[in-house]
Amino acid sequence: MTIGEVVLLTGASGWLASRVADALLKDPLTPNAFLIVTDIAKPRLEADNVIAVQADLTDNDQIDSLFTTAYGVPDTVYCMHGIMSRGSEDNFDLGLKVNVDSVRSLLETTRKHGNLKGKSIKFIFTSGLAVYGGPLPPIVEPDTSPTPQSAYGTSKLISELLINEYTRRGFIDGRILRLPTVIVRPGQPAAATSAFLSAIIREPLKGEVAICPIGNSFDSPQTELKTWVASSKSILQNLIIAKHIPASKFTPHTRVVCLPGFTTTVREMLEALRQVSGPEALRRVVFRDDETDRRIVRSWPEKADNSYALSLGFVKDEGGMVPVVRRFKDDVQAGLA
Ligand SMILES: NC(=O)c1ccc[n+]([C@@H]2O[C@H](COP(=O)([O-])OP(=O)(O)OC[C@H]3O[C@@H](n4cnc5c(N)ncnc54)[C@H](O)[C@@H]3O)[C@@H](O)[C@H]2O)c1
The missing domain is CATH 3.90.25.10 (UDP-galactose 4-epimerase, domain 1)
Structure with a gap:
């Protein structure tokens, strides 16, 4: 079996990541995709070119095992697992453990295996509007300061900062997508x-x-x-587009993009x-x-201002x-x- 492009998806039993997995298998620009799909609840996706792994990503060994499957080191990681807004607010410790600690461990593991293979692995992260809070201008611009007012928004912003820093250092090739409410x-x-x-x-x-x-x-x-x-249709399209944007197209100082809404x-x-x-x-x-x-x-x-996202090739409803x-x-x- 010749292994093509390998994509690791976390949160793959969740709503959006399970659909991203389906969309990747049909993506004409990823014609030879091999997927490693993982979630704490066993992912149901079954296909010849899919490995489904039930894993708790708060455990470093379980994260590492995702990079040593028969498909080898992934070319792209979609980091989409998490404890959502109300869940993080109600259980602060669990929210931090999953939304920050496990993301940091996943980043470290991505860095380590990328380094061993001499490649910069794409790391696509689903953030959201929850990074904003407090008094806001009528239109959120790329330079609007994120001041989250929730545990969920704070954890997303911490992860964003780490992904930007790992990218600046060349450890990974990060793409941070702030999703509107889908x-x-x-x-x-x-x-x-x-x-x-x-x-x-x-x-x-x-x-x-x-x-x-x-x-x-x-x-x-x-x-x-x-x-x-934003509709789930445009969000799914944009989650796939995110993988295909050349790194050189992003503005040099940040990989954050507010997806169109x-x-x-x-x-x-x-x-x-x-x-x-x-x-x-x-x-x-x-x-x-x-x-x-x-x-x-x-x-x-x-x-929010859609113009930067549209200039990168993302689509709007x-x-x-x-x-x-x-x-x-x-x-x-x-x-x-
Ligand atoms: N849906 C939206 O409107 C929206 C908006 C902004 C951002 N996002 C982001 O998009 C991503 C997907 O959102 P969704 O709505 O599909 O969420 P979801 O709740 O449907 O999926 C999240 C998945 O993460 C898994 N998970 C939780 N803890 C885990 C752990 N310890 N180890 C492994 N897996 C674990 C859950 O089992 C679940 O299947 C999330 O990162 C979310 O923050 C979503």
């Missing part, structure tokens, strides 16, 4: 404050009731709350739901205004919320969500 997430709600942004679309399309913690009715002023989102409001999301699935679907949204949730959502960026809801409805009808 919608519409299928399955069960995630342990994230943003989970309702998917739930208010997903549950009604599945004929179920969803709680909207913003406002007391569709028309209440609170539903004008703005938020910065668009501004929507809770009301626009619900209006899109009504347009795509009618008033009956909207009636399945039950409003239960929650001051805390509203404060947290208000602390997130409403808009077109047409706002309606196509996003329509695609999800198609997925529900096809039994995929």
Whole structure:
């Protein structure tokens, strides 16, 4: 067997990384991909060119074993495992252990094996808007200072700094992607404050009731709350594009890129739901205004400047919320969500 390009994906039982694995197997620019997929919950992906490893990445030996499989040292690492926002807030110690300590160990192991092989391994990291907090300008620019206000955001920022430093030293070839809130997430709600942004679309399309913690009715002023989102379609495209961007294209002093997104409001999301699935679907949204949730959502960026990401070749959603809801409805009808 001739081994082609080897990609290691962590968090591979999670929502996004499991889809990145599928997308890589179909990527025409990675025609001979061999994947090592790993997660603390056994990844279900099975194929001739896939090795699935159940591993707890807080254990250094288990990390090291991912670099010594039959496929050898990976050419690219997608670091996507983690404890999400609400989970990190509720369990500070576990959040730091997984979101910082295990990322640092993975970086060290990537550096060591890259060094032994004389190559600079690509290290793609999924960060997020949670690195921002406190008073923000109307548009987040590449030079907007990240001042996280959560354990999750702080751990993402620490990892970003390490990845930039490892890259500056030539230990790895880092690519740090700050994702907008990704919608519409299928399955069960995630342990994230943003989970309702998917739930208010997903549950009604599945004929179920969803709680909207913003406002007391569709028309209440609170539903004008703005938020910065991207569809799972564009995010998956961009996660693959990230691997193909030549290192020389990034700005010299940082590998951080805010992936393209668009501004929507809770009301626009619900209006899109009504347009795509009618008033009956909207009636399945039950409003239960929650001051805390509203404060947290208000602390997130409403808009970021897409121009740097687009100049690198990343793509953005077109047409706002309606196509996003329509695609999800198609997925529900096809039994995929
Ligand atoms: N979904 C979003 O809107 C969004 C936004 C910004 C950033 N991100 C980032 O994208 C990445 C993927 O997000 P997702 O929504 O698919 O998350 P997810 O919660 O679905 O997946 C995370 C995975 O990490 C695994 N994991 C947790 N602890 C582990 C450990 N000790 N060892 C090994 N694996 C462990 C979990 O089992 C899970 O399968 C994460 O890094 C997340 O921070 C997501």
